[in-house]
Amino acid sequence: MTPGIRPLVAGNWKMNGTSASLNELRMIGNGFMSGLDAETEALVCVPATLLAHAAEILSRTPVRAGGEDCHTKESGAYTGCISAEMLKDAGASHVIVGHSECREQSGEDDATVQAKASAAWRAGLVAVVCIGETRAEREAGNTLDVLSRQIAGSVPPDATASNTIIAYEPVWAIGTGLTPTAADVAEAHAHIREKLSEKLGSAAAKMRILYGGSVKPSNAVELLGVRNVDGALVGGASLKAADFLGIAEAYRNIS
Numbered sequence: 679m680t681p682g683i684r685p686l687v688a689g690n691w692k693m694n695g696t697s698a699s700l701n702e703l704r705m706i707g708n709g710f711m712s713g714l715d716a717e718t719e720a721l722v723c724v725p726a727t728l729l730a731h732a733a734e735i736l737s738r739t740p741v742r743a744g745g746e747d748c749h750t751k752e753s754g755a756y757t758g759c760i761s762a763e764m765l766k767d768a769g770a771s772h773v774i775v776g777h778s779e780c781r782e783q784s785g786e787d788d789a790t791v792q793a794k795a796s797a798a799w800r801a802g803l804v805a806v807v808c809i810g811e812t813r814a815e816r817e818a819g820n821t822l823d824v825l826s827r828q829i830a831g832s833v834p835p836d837a838t839a840s841n842t843i844i845a846y847e848p849v850w851a852i853g854t855g856l857t858p859t860a861a862d863v864a865e866a867h868a869h870i871r872e873k874l875s876e877k878l879g880s881a882a883a884k885m886r887i888l889y890g891g892s893v894k895p896s897n898a899v900e901l902l903g904v905r906n907v908d909g910a911l912v913g914g915a916s917l918k919a920a921d922f923l924g925i926a927e928a929y930r931n932i933s
């Protein structure tokens with residue numbers, strides 16, 4: 679938590695979900711309509727094939743729909759790619775950029791992530807910029823250096839708290855059931871806030887910094903209660919409405 683910042687619980691469905699999964703989304707929307715939105719904002723980033731449906735379903739709820747990645751360009755001969763403008767047209771409000779799975783699988787570097795964040799803004803979307811160290815980097819004691827380098831390279835210098843959200847996702851915690859200790863999360867998030875302040879000045883004070891990596895209802899109070907943790911980016915547990923709502927409910931027990 680950061681005083682004065684409203685938390686955001688965001689889901690990332692990754693390459694999961696068909697039209698049959700939209701019922702979970704309906705239940706997520708209904709859950710937030712029955713009072714959870716008093717505690718936190720909510721977003722679910724879905725595969726592009728589901729985005730228009732998701733946006734339509736969620737339009738009657740406080741939950742917003744987002745994309746999982748975008749191209750840097752607005753349009754053109756880029757077979758299989760999706761622009762930020764296309765996501766916006768399909769009803770997205772946000773897009774994730776620089777997820778470690780994209781960085782690894784597509785060889786995406788910090789400069790590309792930064793260009794994607796700018797592309798998101800060009801289309802009127804909020805960019806959720808992901809950063810985080812690998813297991814080898816953590817074991818070598820380089821976590822904070824990696825975060826500094828990724829902030830320097832991936833976050834555009836004109837980022838503001840209204841157009842950008844940072845998601846700290848230790849790569850080794852994603853989908854593994856492993857999580858950093860609350861003290862480790864506190865250290866990483868404080869470092870991220872400090873580096874953002876050096877880079878962005880006063881804009882950094884209100885910028886949301888989400889934690890992602892094996893967040894579940896059972897660990898949400900501990901992880902989301904940490905200072906400078908302004909919400910969660912949830913993978914596996916966002917696919918089941920009960921789990922995603924259970925994570926958001928943690929805010930009823932965090933003061």
Ligand SMILES: O=C(CO)COP(=O)(O)O
Nearest residue numbers: 690852853891892913914
């Ligand atoms: O990568 C993530 C969200 O973007 C986290 O995934 P898990 O919650 O499945 O560990």
